[in-house]
Amino acid sequence: MTGRRTVYEIYWEILVYCKSARSFTAIINRCDLNSKTAQEYLEFLTSKGYLATVKEEEKIRYVATPESAEYVRLFSTLYQKLFDSGPGFRLG
Amino acid sequence: MKPVVNQFRTEVGYFCLVSTMNLVVGAIAIVSGLLYIIASVLGLTNSMASPELRLLTGVVAMICFGLGVSAFHTTRRISAGVREVRDLLDAQDPSLSYERITCLIVRMLAHYREIRRTLGTVILIGPLCGLCLFLLGILTSLETFSCGPGSFSITLDNRITILAQVLTLAILAANLASSYYLTKFAVAWNNRLAEIEESECALKASLGLDEP
Numbered sequence: 001m002t003g004r005r006t007v008y009e010i011y012w013e014i015l016v017y018c019k020s021a022r023s024f025t026a027i028i029n030r031c032d033l034n035s036k037t038a039q040e041y042l043e044f045l046t047s048k049g050y051l052a053t054v055k056e057e058e059k060i061r062y063v064a065t066p067e068s069a070e071y072v073r074l075f076s077t078l079y080q081k082l083f084d085s086g087p088g089f090r091l092g
Numbered sequence: 093m094k095p096v097v098n099q100f101r102t103e104v105g106y107f108c109l110v111s112t113m114n115l116v117v118g119a120i121a122i123v124s125g126l127l128y129i130i131a132s133v134l135g136l137t138n139s140m141a142s143p144e145l146r147l148l149t150g151v152v153a154m155i156c157f158g159l160g161v162s163a164f165h166t167t168r169r170i171s172a173g174v175r176e177v178r179d180l181l182d183a184q185d186p187s188l189s190y191e192r193i194t195c196l197i198v199r200m201l202a203h204y205r206e207i208r209r210t211l212g213t214v215i216l217i218g219p220l221c222g223l224c225l226f227l228l229g230i231l232t233s234l235e236t237f238s239c240g241p242g243s244f245s246i247t248l249d250n251r252i253t254i255l256a257q258v259l260t261l262a263i264l265a266a267n268l269a270s271s272y273y274l275t276k277f278a279v280a281w282n283n284r285l286a287e288i289e290e291s292e293c294a295l296k297a298s299l300g301l302d303e304p
Contacts, residue, residue, distance in 0.1 A: 004202055004205035005201075006288070006292070008292060008299075009201075011299070012194075013198070048299060048300060050299075071298045071299060072191075074294060075194070076190055078288075078295070079194050079197050079198065080190075080194060082197070082287055083096045083099040083100055083197070087103065087273075087276040087280035
């Protein structure tokens with residue numbers, strides 16, 4: 001995903017993508033991040049307990065924990081609420 | 093969730109429609125501007141009343157061409173990202189998942205943050221483009237004009253005037269309409285960005301970032 005995203009949007013993307021275990025490379029590719037910032041985001045989410053690391057075939061993978069569900073749900077609710085009202089016109 | 097999907101889909105669809113209208117008018121302005129520049133420079137428009145009028149037409153045509161290029165380029169830039177979102181929406185199952193629709197909303201918001209300033213330019217350039225085309229229409233249909241102290245008279249060629257003026261008026265109206273709708277979109281999306289900023293406190297708290 002390109003464009004300007006807020007840090008909360010990036011956290012949400014990472015958590016949703018990591019519903020199943022993902023490698024670091026897969027996360028930076030999918031979430032369009034550079035490795036330095038991705039490392040910071042992953043460290044933050046891991047420190048908060050929203051992401052856990054698992055070892056699969058000698059590779060470290062990240063997976064979202066059940067604690068992250070509340071954030072993901074709150075984020076989705078807030079963003080979908082934005083469309084309760086439209087621009088206030090109809091073209092057809 | 094259904095109303096959210098419908099509202100989002102409708103807005104994205106209308107945005108694409110309005111931007112297509114802007115693209116078409118931009119292309120018309122480019123072609124018309126170019127044709128009138130060539131005609132004025134080479135003096136192909138023999139019907140024109142005076143060389144001054146030809147010069148004036150050339151200047152307006154150049155402005156029209158420049159505005160057309162600018163309108164076309166900027167509209168293409170802003171509409172590319174929206175079209176991507178629309179294509180993704182169209183490719184989805186009608187019963188979009190909760191996460192998928194949020195993902196597309198995030199994508200659209202990220203794109204809107206990028207095009208926010210450019211959209212302002214498009215809103216401004218559009219009507220100017222239409223106005224230039226309208227002026228070109230008037231200048232072309234001028235048969236004679238005279239200007240004296242306290243008096244000003246013009247004679248319009250009726251054969252050209254009716255069709256050309258109706259056409260240029262329609263283009264001007266289309267441009268004004270597209271600017272109006274784009275302004276409405278911009279206001280709605282700016283409000284959404286403001287709402288997001290407000291709701292960031294809740295997200296912050298959820299992440300435990302507001303703890304001392």
